Amino acid sequence: MEEEPLNDAELQKVASDNMEEELQFDHSLNDIEGLPVGGNEEIFDVSDGFLSLSTKVYDNRDDLVSDVRKTGLSQGYVVVIKRSKPNRNIVMGCDRGGCYRTRIAVENKKRNSSSRLINCPFKILGRKKGEGVWKVEMITLLHNHKPSTDMAGHPYCRRFSKEEALQVKQMNRAGVKPRQILSSLRQNNPDLLAVSRNVYSMTAQFRRENLGGRSVIQALLDELGGAGFYHNVKYDHHGHLTHLFFAHPTSIELTKSYPNVFVMDCTYKTNKYKMPLLEIVGVSSFNTSFYSCFVFMQKEEQEDYEWALQMFSKLLGFGDHPFAIITDRELALMKAIEVMFPMTFNLLCLWHIEKNIVAHCKGQFKEEDDWIAFMSSWVSLLKSWNVLLFNEVWNHFQIEYKDYAKVLTYIENTWLSWKEKFIFAWTGQITHFGNSVTSRVEGAHATIKRYLQVSTGGLREVNENICLAIENQFQEIKTQLASEKIRVPQKLCIPFFRETVNKVSFYALYELHKQYLLANSKDYSSECKGQFFKTMGLPCVHMIREMNIEVCSLNQIHTQWRIDTRSFTNDQHASLDHEDPLTSLLSEIKEKYEKLPLMHKENTIRQISHILGASSPLLFEPTIQPHKGRPVGSTNRKETSSTKREPSYFEVVEKTPRKCRGCGNPNHYRNKCPSINKFTAPK
Secondary structure: OHHHHHHHHHHHHHHOOOOOOOOOOOOHHHHHHOOOOOOOOOEOOHHHHHHHHHHEEOOOOHHHHHHHHHHHOOOOOOOEEEEOOOOEEEEEOOOOOOOOOOOOOOOOOOOOOOOOOOOOOOEEEEEEOOOOOEEEEEEEEEEOOOOOOOHHOOOHHHHHOOHHHHHHHHHHHHHOOHHHHHHHHHHHHHOOOOOHHHHHHHHHHHHHHHHOOOOHHHHHHHHHHHHEEEEEEEEEOOOEEEEEEEEOHHHHHHHHHOOOEEEEEEEEOOOOOOOOOEEEEEEOOOOOOEEEEEEEEOOOOHHHHHHHHHHHHHHHOOOOOEEEEEEEEOOOOOOOHHHHHHEEEEEOOOOOOHHHHHHHHHHHHHHHHHHHHHHHHHHHHHOOHHHHHHHOOOOOOOOHHHOHHHHHHHHHHHHHHHHOOOHHHHHHHOOOOOOOOOHHHHHHHHHHHHOOOOOOOOOOOOOOOHHHHHHHHHHHHHHHOOOOOOOOOOOOOHHHHOHHHHHHHHHHHHHHHHHHHHHOOOOOOOOOOOOHHHOOOOHHHHHHOOOOOOOOOOOOOOHHHOOOOOOOOOOOOOOOOOHHHHHHHHHHHHHHHHHOOOHHHHHHHHHHHHHOOOOOOOOOOOOOOOOOOOOOOOOOOOOOOOOOOOOOHHHHHHHOOOEEOOOOHHHHOOOHHHHHHHHHHHO
């Protein structure tokens, strides 16, 4: 009796219920009887191994399939499921059965394709009998090809077991690279035949399953909302997402605990849409960094930054302004900070300033000694501790380098117009806790990219990897907090620190210890004007000495450094504001609803049901943003999945020239070396 073929819906159900089964191209049993194709007329009879199966009785279909496959593998053949009807029958055949089908002519294909299908006639039928048992019926026990000596060429043999598939899923979620996943699996199973492509296919399958029929953006927003993220989106008139702001629940908790100083900067090569990623990084009690929030933006214009900072302002809370925000000289971001945080000091990164001066000014100095002297004078200008001294040093600087007009013009027009943002005479009056560079956020960029691994992931994949970095970082801060509450530094076992040990972070105590030693030494300087106290929030040398402080009290320590008042949880909802406006609104609606007449109650129910039933706007993935570099289609343009950033201008300028391998001198190569060519030149 010929079994009726299953439709596409049934095939899909069978495939999803049985991960280990492979469905080949459908063809009727009459086609199986045909002769071999591909020019191979040799027939291989395997009836000796399979005839014994016809006398066996199986309790279920899985046992039958397993026995047939083991028998086939023992003879060098792979048997797969061709068609199946649940609780009725199953058709199994050679994995090389069937013919390759395509709608495009081979000569018109851009990719070079191949197929293992050669219409092998081998077929076995498994049927469920009336007694509820399964039996095997032989149809054709002939193969039109030799048995395989290495089964690694068969896709079925490269499949993962259910336990291995679960390990792949867990390691993939933990950010383990595919080659490391394979290495881990092979330690437990040395005979594993899977390759990296199988891992990629498995992880792609997991992503499709997680979507559950939703669009990528909708799935991302559902996950952010369900996990307690503070998030918001912005999209264009076509429905394409243009901006995405999100903050992890633990980041919210840290941000509200340390709202004083933040470092901001954009990084690139993090996603396949080429959207810049703005990272906002905070400073903890231990002088370590934490991720506050992230913003994917379409562009880096003032409007984009203002939207991002508006979301960040809401995260901090109404009326809360940081003491300081450190950035590089990104004019659009600086203007946005001035608009959104008018009470906050925006400091410029000293390291970026120095590197820009190197890039634009070093070429004007012919002698290395002159350049070193220039940089020494520049550092003296930066360290001017009051405005009068700054003006004096600047006047001397202008006189000393009057012959370098381009250098003076560059410094005056580009940097000194922002002198209040980086000269110590002004920054020494701001509480920035010793942060004057953006190295924190630069390090944060590098950490995130180690988790991302590639720059071609979607926003969901990027968010998942960012979450891994945040969760690990939060646990480190939480552990350090608990540790410092019970540990006592041996160096600080003196009366001066009696009230602060286990209540103030080690970092702050060690900085305070330096001031304590200076106050008790002969090198005490009467020139101390309290900048250390103003910038760090800790007693400085002259306070300790002149006020004769014998025991440092907690009220002399800024709350930034306190650990006794802090306790972090890992509850995704613990960091959210308790005064939720929706809660009070619902309470008000309920109170008013109970006083309404029946007709008005029914109308109110209809209105609320209409609001709940309203569909959210359909959002599409972001469009790919243009970026700097060679245009698309350029023969010299190289697309890469690397997250490594492009070198900055100062790095190109500072790059050490390649030296000649012949004489060792720079600026020429061996083939043009004058020392070698003068001996080899023809006479």
